[in-house]
Amino acid sequence: DAGITQSPRYKITETGRQVTLMCHQTWSHSYMFWYRQDLGHGLRLIYYSAAADITDKGEVPDGYVVSRSKTENFPLTLESATRSQTSVYFCASSESRLAGRLFTTDTQYFGPGTRLTVL
Amino acid sequence: QKEVEQNSGPLSVPEGAIASLNCTYSDRGSQSFFWYRQYSGKSPELIMFIYSNGDKEDGRFTAQLNKASQYVSLLIRDSQPSDSATYLCAMSAHGTSYGKLTFGQGTILTVHP
Numbered sequence: 001d002a003g004i005t006q007s008p009r010y011k012i013t014e015t016g017r018q019v020t021l022m023c024h025q026t027w028s029h030s031y032m033f034w035y036r037q038d039l040g041h042g043l044r045l046i047y048y049s050a051a052a053d054i055t056d057k058g059e060v061p062d063g064y065v066v067s068r069s070k071t072e073n074f075p076l077t078l079e080s081a082t083r084s085q086t087s088v089y090f091c092a093s094s095e096s097r098l099a100g101r102l103f104t105t106d107t108q109y110f111g112p113g114t115r116l117t118v119l
Numbered sequence: 120q121k122e123v124e125q126n127s128g129p130l131s132v133p134e135g136a137i138a139s140l141n142c143t144y145s146d147r148g149s150q151s152f153f154w155y156r157q158y159s160g161k162s163p164e165l166i167m168f169i170y171s172n173g174d175k176e177d178g179r180f181t182a183q184l185n186k187a188s189q190y191v192s193l194l195i196r197d198s199q200p201s202d203s204a205t206y207l208c209a210m211s212a213h214g215t216s217y218g219k220l221t222f223g224q225g226t227i228l229t230v231h232p
Contacts, residue, residue, distance in 0.1 A: 031218050033219075040224075041224075042207070042222050042223065042224040042225055043163070043207065043222040045219060045220075048219060058219070090162055090163070094218050096218045107153065107165050107168060108153075108165075108209075108218070108220055109165075110162040110163050110164070111162060112161075112162050113161075113162050
């Protein structure tokens with residue numbers, strides 16, 4: 001049971017380069033999320049997706065692009081990396097379910113993270 | 120005002136003591152509440168979730184929710200050095216799109232022998 005995986009685990013790149021972080025989950029969860037975690041800011045949502053081909057911006061989307069052509073994959077691309085994008089990036093997935101008449105979020109499960117350094 | 124605020128910490132307790140972690144929130148629409156634990160260099164992992172007012176116990180952990188006062192807490196009984204980690208509270212609102220969670224900043228807990 002692979003769960004949710006991220007690659008690469010560590011990445012060093014230079015300012016201006018394009019970088020893609022991969023996220024893959026084996027649970028067929030509908031929802032997937034990208035967060036960045038920085039000291040003093042906690043976990044901040046970058047982008048999220050409710051299903052294949054449905055994505056939306058989170059709290060800090062500038063400079064990032066996502067796609068979701070398949071349910072199990074949710075890559076995050078930094079189009080032109082900047083030093084301020086040096087961070088630890090976490091991917092997460094969850095399934096939503098009905099609780100009475102309302103949808104409720106279920107637990108988000110996190111990948112192991114990617115530590116990105118932009119020089 | 121931040122949507123989710125946690126006691127700033129760091130919190131240090133002796134082994135065997137009760138550790139109390141608190142979280143307040145501003146969105147009265149918040150309905151689902153989660154506590155995650157994050158060891159240094161690792162990803163967050165779920166400890167507990169709570170939806171209803173009152174207490175929910177799971178082993179040494181008790182989550183407490185008071186929607187009228189807009190706070191949620193986590194008590195760790197018989198604290199162990201292995202409980203030393205950053206604890207994140209998170210919440211979402213029923214019916215909001217895509218199951219987004221809002222996280223607090225985290226509280227660093229150290230349990231010393």
